[in-house]
Amino acid sequence: MSEPIIRMTGIEKAFGDVRALKGVSMEVRVGEFFSLLGPSGCGKTTLLRVIAGFEEPTDGNILIGGRPMDGVPANRRPTNMVFQNYAVFPHMTVAENVEYGLRVRIKDRNERQRQVDDALAMVGLEGFGARHSHELSGGQRQRVALARALVLKPTVLLLDEPLSALDKKLREQMQSELRHLQRAVGITFILVTHDQEEALTMSDRVAVMFEGDIAQLASPQDLYRRPVDRRVAGFIGVMNFIDVRVLGAVPGGVEVDVAGLGRVVVPAEQAPGGTEGPIVAGIRPEMLTVLFDDSDVAARVTEGEIDEVQYFGDMTYYDVKIDGIGKPVTLAMRNTAGRRVLQPGDRARIGWGPDSVLLLR
Amino acid sequence: MTALAGRVSREARNGLLLVSPTLTYALLLLAAPLALVVLLSFWTQDFLEIHRDLTFENYRVAWTEPIYRALMLRSLKISALVTVFTVILAFPIAYFISFHVPTKRKPLWLFLITIPFWTSYLIRIFLWKVILGFNGVVNGSLVGLGLIDEPLSFILYNQNAVVLTLSHAWVPFAILPIYVALERIDRSLLEAAEDLGDGPVRRFLRVTLPLAMPGVLAAALIVFIPTIGDYVTPRLVGGPNGLMIANMIELQFKKANNAPLGAALAISAMVIVSAISIVFLWLNRRYLAGRGG
Numbered sequence: 001m002s003e004p005i006i007r008m009t010g011i012e013k014a015f016g017d018v019r020a021l022k023g024v025s026m027e028v029r030v031g032e033f034f035s036l037l038g039p040s041g042c043g044k045t046t047l048l049r050v051i052a053g054f055e056e057p058t059d060g061n062i063l064i065g066g067r068p069m070d071g072v073p074a075n076r077r078p079t080n081m082v083f084q085n086y087a088v089f090p091h092m093t094v095a096e097n098v099e100y101g102l103r104v105r106i107k108d109r110n111e112r113q114r115q116v117d118d119a120l121a122m123v124g125l126e127g128f129g130a131r132h133s134h135e136l137s138g139g140q141r142q143r144v145a146l147a148r149a150l151v152l153k154p155t156v157l158l159l160d161e162p163l164s165a166l167d168k169k170l171r172e173q174m175q176s177e178l179r180h181l182q183r184a185v186g187i188t189f190i191l192v193t194h195d196q197e198e199a200l201t202m203s204d205r206v207a208v209m210f211e212g213d214i215a216q217l218a219s220p221q222d223l224y225r226r227p228v229d230r231r232v233a234g235f236i237g238v239m240n241f242i243d244v245r246v247l248g249a250v251p252g253g254v255e256v257d258v259a260g261l262g263r264v265v266v267p268a269e270q271a272p273g274g275t276e277g278p279i280v281a282g283i284r285p286e287m288l289t290v291l292f293d294d295s296d297v298a299a300r301v302t303e304g305e306i307d308e309v310q311y312f313g314d315m316t317y318y319d320v321k322i323d324g325i326g327k328p329v330t331l332a333m334r335n336t337a338g339r340r341v342l343q344p345g346d347r348a349r350i351g352w353g354p355d356s357v358l359l360l361r
Numbered sequence: 362m363t364a365l366a367g368r369v370s371r372e373a374r375n376g377l378l379l380v381s382p383t384l385t386y387a388l389l390l391l392a393a394p395l396a397l398v399v400l401l402s403f404w405t406q407d408f409l410e411i412h413r414d415l416t417f418e419n420y421r422v423a424w425t426e427p428i429y430r431a432l433m434l435r436s437l438k439i440s441a442l443v444t445v446f447t448v449i450l451a452f453p454i455a456y457f458i459s460f461h462v463p464t465k466r467k468p469l470w471l472f473l474i475t476i477p478f479w480t481s482y483l484i485r486i487f488l489w490k491v492i493l494g495f496n497g498v499v500n501g502s503l504v505g506l507g508l509i510d511e512p513l514s515f516i517l518y519n520q521n522a523v524v525l526t527l528s529h530a531w532v533p534f535a536i537l538p539i540y541v542a543l544e545r546i547d548r549s550l551l552e553a554a555e556d557l558g559d560g561p562v563r564r565f566l567r568v569t570l571p572l573a574m575p576g577v578l579a580a581a582l583i584v585f586i587p588t589i590g591d592y593v594t595p596r597l598v599g600g601p602n603g604l605m606i607a608n609m610i611e612l613q614f615k616k617a618n619n620a621p622l623g624a625a626l627a628i629s630a631m632v633i634v635s636a637i638s639i640v641f642l643w644l645n646r647r648y649l650a651g652r653g654g
């Protein structure tokens with residue numbers, strides 16, 4: 001594999017007593033769409049600002065394009081940033097904003113103009129050059145910030161929650177536009193977000209952060225299907241946590257006793273964090289099914305009573321009370337043609353199998 | 362629609378009622394005397410007797426006689442210099458407080474700036490006389506250090522002294538508007554400038570200064586308007602060559618027994634100051650135009 005575009009080792013950052021980053025080490029590959037995902041206050045922005053050069057790490061070092069960045073100020077780093085509030089200069093027009101960084105780099109006015117026009121076209125803002133930022137909508141402002149950074153052809157583009165201020169519809173549109181743009185320009189993007197759906201749908205790889213450290217760095221699929229521990233599992237998507245007792249290793253996996261469901265042999269790869277110490281069983285809602293007819297079969301079957309129903313149109317989410325499990329278990333069914341929607345109080349047969357169960361630390 | 366109109370006019374009436382005491386006060390104490398001065402400027406005075414036939418003669422004299430023109434130009438020059446020096450002195454202080462003083466301690470710093478006002482302006486002028494005088498602190502020190510043989514005479518009783526004293530007096534007033542403008546600058550704009558490749562100097566010139574400009578212009582106006590009419594400072598530290606137009610106006614009203622000419626000079630000065638202020642305000646609006654207020 002090619003040399004990583006960013007390599008960080010043991011990055012520490014303390015603000016007084018607050019340890020915002022606790023020895024972060026990670027690599028970002030050339031040309032990938034990389035996301036930093038985590039709850040509020042976990043240090044995502046701080047990590048991004050360390051990469052951009054706005055914060056000096058307390059310890060550790062960082063290479064961008066193979067070059068050490070110690071003491072290199074933000075204005076001399078091959079990175080550009082799209083700020084959370086966009087930071088579009090209010091005293092300049094859209095075109096002047098986009099031209100800002102080119103002004104010093106390119107002396108030829110016509111060439112500058114050409115590049116500004118290209119950048120504006122790329123983000124779909126043709127004809128907006130003469131406007132001021134207060135004459136733009138939030139989404140348009142964000143495109144200005146994007147064009148302003150991309151026109152400089154940075155090695156890495158850093159985006160700090162660029163979509164969080166937009167309404168749902170526009171956010172979804174911008175998500176796919178960003179993704180297309182990234183593919184088109186081939187620049188490495190690092191996106192900060194606290195929205196797990198956004199991270200999963202847009203990224204090649206995602207780093208999940210908790211309390212100043214990376215808990216897991218993986219592709220969206222691996223994150224969802226093989227979370228390393230219950231924190232990650234709970235943060236990405238919906239997960240039912242059920243008490244479990246480890247009975248011992250058997251050929252092909254681990255035999256466990258899942259509360260309310262019974263004994264099962266779980267394949268070893270479904271215990272990505274090992275089975276040492278306290279373990280919990282994790283089951284995704286779509287890994288359980290309601291068996292509507294007697295002819296429906298599943299590897300294992302249990303009984304339950306529907307507690308609550310959430311109908312989403314394409315999907316229905318049921319909370320099911322199962323004997324032996326303290327909390328109702330969430331289960332998702334696709335509403336295919338002719339399939340009934342159950343009501344609270346209905347009894348149902350629930351199907352599951354060894355491949356439904358993750359063992360999590 | 363009519364109900365709405367009724368409500369609006371009622372609100373307007375309530376508003377008028379609310380400001381009416383202030384309005385009456387302002388009318389009686391500002392507009393009325395001003396009208397009187399305007400009227401006076403069209404009359405003539407013969408020793409102690411005032412002739413009430415209207416004439417433009419006073420204005421002709423005020424705008425053509427070399428002495429008045431010279432005094433007016435000198436006043437403008439001194440005010441302009443004071444404005445420039447004051448803003449140049451105030452800006453770094455405002456910048457320091459806004460960007461380098463921790464948020465918690467900013468109120469303390471702003472409070473410290475008001476300390477000079479704890480003593481009367483006259484006392485501060487006399488302090489400057491002590492500092493700048495023939496046997497004053499500056500000369501004493503320089504002679505004592507052997508840097509000069511004779512006390513410097515160009516530092517007191519001339520225009521330099523007026524500019525120096527006035528600038529010092531007005532700096533605190535200029536700091537505040539500049540400080541407020543700097544405080545309002547979104548810090549992420551400065552980071553964006555840096556991110557886009559600017560070093561500190563370029564960033565200052567391209568982002569900080571333009572965004573602080575409304576404050577700078579406001580500070581300039583706050584200093585320029587009152588200093589042009591100042592007569593205490595030139596009287597006390599200006600010497601014969603440091604006198605300004607206000608001193609001449611005072612002279613006309615009192616010793617020269619020509620109040621109408623004094624009035625014409627005063628009105629002329631006011632018109633000039635207003636014209637310059639309007640240019641400033643227009644500039645300010647242009648700066649603000651781009652960002653929707």
Ligand SMILES: Nc1ncnc2c1ncn2[C@@H]1O[C@H](COP(=O)(O)OP(=O)(O)OP(=O)(O)O)[C@@H](O)[C@H]1O
Binds near residue numbers: 038041043045046047
């Ligand atoms: N300049 C600062 N001074 C002091 N503490 C700070 C500073 N910046 C960040 N912190 C602290 O560092 C921790 C991480 O902050 P950071 O802004 O990186 O979080 P985040 O993951 O971006 O959160 P959010 O999703 O809310 O933006 C927080 O506890 C925060 O209070």
Ligand SMILES: [Mg+2]
Binds near residue numbers: 046
């Ligand atoms: Mg943040």
